[in-house]
Amino acid sequence: xxxxxxxxxxxxxxxxxxxxxxxxxxxxxxxxxxxxxxxxxxxxxxxxxxxxxxxxxxxxxxxxxxxxxxxxxxxxxxxxxxx
Amino acid sequence: xxxxxxxxxxxxxxxxxxxxxxxxxxxxxxxxxxxxxxxxxxxxxxxxxxxxxxxxxxxxxxxxxxxxxxxxxxxxxxxxxxxxxxxxxxxxxxxxxxxxxxxxxxxxxxxxxxxxxxxxxxxxxxxxxxxxxxxxxxxxxxxxxxxxxxxxxxxxxxxxxxxxxxxxxxxxxxxxxxxxxxxxxxxxxxxxxxxxxxxxxxxxxxxxxxxxxxxxxxxxxxxxxxxxxxxxxxxxxxxxxxxxxxxxxxxxxxxxxxxxxxxxxxxxxxxxxxxxxxxxxxxxxxxxxxxxxxxxxxxxxxxxxxxxxxxxxxxxxxxxxxxxxxxxxxxxxxxxxxxxxxxxxxxxxxxxxxxxxxxxxxxxxxxxxxxxxxxxxxxxxxxxxxxxxxxxxxxxxxxxxxxxxxxxxxxxxxxxxxxxxxxxxxxxxxxxxxxxxxxxx
Numbered sequence: 256x257x258x259x260x261x262x263x264x265x266x267x268x269x270x271x272x273x274x275x276x277x278x279x280x281x282x283x284x285x286x287x288x289x290x291x292x293x294x295x296x297x298x299x300x301x302x303x304x305x306x307x308x309x310x311x312x313x314x315x316x317x318x319x320x321x322x323x324x325x326x327x328x329x330x331x332x333x334x335x336x337x338x
Numbered sequence: 339x340x341x342x343x344x345x346x347x348x349x350x351x352x353x354x355x356x357x358x359x360x361x362x363x364x365x366x367x368x369x370x371x372x373x374x375x376x377x378x379x380x381x382x383x384x385x386x387x388x389x390x391x392x393x394x395x396x397x398x399x400x401x402x403x404x405x406x407x408x409x410x411x412x413x414x415x416x417x418x419x420x421x422x423x424x425x426x427x428x429x430x431x432x433x434x435x436x437x438x439x440x441x442x443x444x445x446x447x448x449x450x451x452x453x454x455x456x457x458x459x460x461x462x463x464x465x466x467x468x469x470x471x472x473x474x475x476x477x478x479x480x481x482x483x484x485x486x487x488x489x490x491x492x493x494x495x496x497x498x499x500x501x502x503x504x505x506x507x508x509x510x511x512x513x514x515x516x517x518x519x520x521x522x523x524x525x526x527x528x529x530x531x532x533x534x535x536x537x538x539x540x541x542x543x544x545x546x547x548x549x550x551x552x553x554x555x556x557x558x559x560x561x562x563x564x565x566x567x568x569x570x571x572x573x574x575x576x577x578x579x580x581x582x583x584x585x586x587x588x589x590x591x592x593x594x595x596x597x598x599x600x601x602x603x604x605x606x607x608x609x610x611x612x613x614x615x616x617x618x619x620x621x622x623x624x625x626x627x628x629x630x631x632x633x634x635x636x637x638x639x640x641x642x643x644x645x646x647x648x649x650x651x652x653x654x655x656x657x658x659x660x661x662x663x664x665x666x667x668x669x670x671x672x673x674x675x676x677x678x679x680x681x682x683x684x685x686x687x688x689x690x691x692x693x694x695x696x697x698x699x700x701x702x703x704x705x706x707x708x709x710x711x712x713x714x715x716x717x718x719x720x721x722x723x724x725x726x727x728x729x730x731x732x733x734x735x736x737x738x739x740x741x742x743x744x745x746x747x748x749x750x751x752x753x754x755x756x757x758x759x760x761x762x763x764x765x766x767x768x769x770x771x772x773x774x775x776x777x778x779x
Contacts, residue, residue: 266542266546268546268586268589268590271579271582271583271586272546272549272550272553275553275556275557275579275583276553276556278557278560278579279560316538316630316633318629318640318641318642318643319640319642319643320640321640324640
């Protein structure tokens with residue numbers, strides 16, 4: 256089972272943290288991580304890779320678009336689509 | 339007629355006494371003149387009663403001439419010179435009359451009317467002269483009194499002025515002390531604004547330190563398992579990860595350290611020591627602090643922050659915490675302006691703060707280099723009526739209790755007086771405000 260998770264955080268250093276914490280799972284192909292440094296970038300990623308991501312983990316406090324804003328934007332624009 | 343020169347001499351002494359009564363010379367001459375008047379009387383009485391045939395006149399005339407000679411040689415009596423000289427004819431006439439009476443009594447007897455007339459004329463002459471000089475003396479007296487009054491007045495005014503000067507000096511000292519206290523309290527006030535931002539800024543690196551440590555422990559466990567299994571390659575890969583994690587831990591530890599140090603520096607009384615500083619770093623740090631400070635107060639607030647930092651910026655010789663305060667103040671103002679605008683603007687409004695730095699070289703072969711820091715917001719802007727006043731101390735448009743009115747005034751002092759730079763404002767009401775700080779390298 257291949258599960259794709261999108262992590263949205265303006266701190267780049269969360270990326271190695273996730274990769275190492277889920278080292279085994281990634282190695283076994285159970286989990287796959289994608290990263291975005293801002294809400295805007297996350298929306299762009301979702302547009303390009305629809306129907307792939309099944310879980311989004313987002314920071315709330317980010318410059319520009321906040322996590323809450325990102326959530327409502329995703330709900331508004333993508334809720335007709337299953338992804 | 340023998341007694342006339344004595345009377346004249348006596349009156350001369352008395353009048354001199356009177357003239358000197360109001361002058362500072364009074365103490366010097368008064369007792370001597372009194373003595374002189376008694377000497378005149380003392381000589382007059384025996385001379386008139388015991389000497390005969392002309393000798394009293396000679397003696398009186400000589401006494402008078404002696405007095406004139408003496409007074410003429412004393413600088414203190416110069417102002418009355420013309421009056422004293424008026425006694426000369428009487429003295430000369432007396433001596434002539436006396437000598438004639440002694441040497442040629444018959445001739446004298448024949449013309450005694452003439453001699454007596456000469457003596458009386460000399461006596462009258464003194465009074466005539468006295469009357470004319472009286473006016474002069476009165477004027478002199480008046481002038482003297484006015485001088486004394488003026489001296490007194492000048493002394494009073496001088497004392498008054500000295501007192502006022504001392505009071506002003508005290509007030510100035512008080513003002514300077516108060517200014518120092520105000521600067522210090524402004525620093526503390528801005529520290530308060532920063533606290534929330536600082537808490538956020540420290541929390542992030544601390545989280546990283548904790549999380550990377552935990553992950554590293556897990557990785558070590560895994561590495562032990564791999565080594566037990568004999569998978570050396572995997573173990574080496576894990577070791578590389580652990581090494582990277584430890585570097586991250588160091589990095590974030592230092593980041594938190596820097597923030598705490600910056601906070602301490604910010605609140606410390608300025609040491610005023612300039613040091614070569616990377617303005618990009620300072621500006622970026624304070625932009626984040628200001629943003630998170632505001633976010634902590636108002637969770638719903640959000641703004642886009644755009645930075646155009648000139649990578650080739652030279653180090654500037656500045657007092658980092660002072661310039662940090664200036665930038666913090668500009669950022670806080672910018673965030674405040676967009677926040678105010680957001681209250682009334684529609685959903686389309688996107689609060690944006692732009693920070694840009696660039697290096698400027700003045701034209702010419704040896705052009706001086708300076709750094710320009712621009713902070714622009716798309717907030718409420720500043721009306722022209724207010725623009726003139728924003729650098730004035732205690733001027734604020736914020737509601738009572740929300741602003742000290744010292745931020746820009748102190749910023750202006752720091753940039754202009756402390757660093758020889760400039761602050762320029764470009765603004766359009768309702769659209770944008772751009773503060774440009776220029777500091778020579």
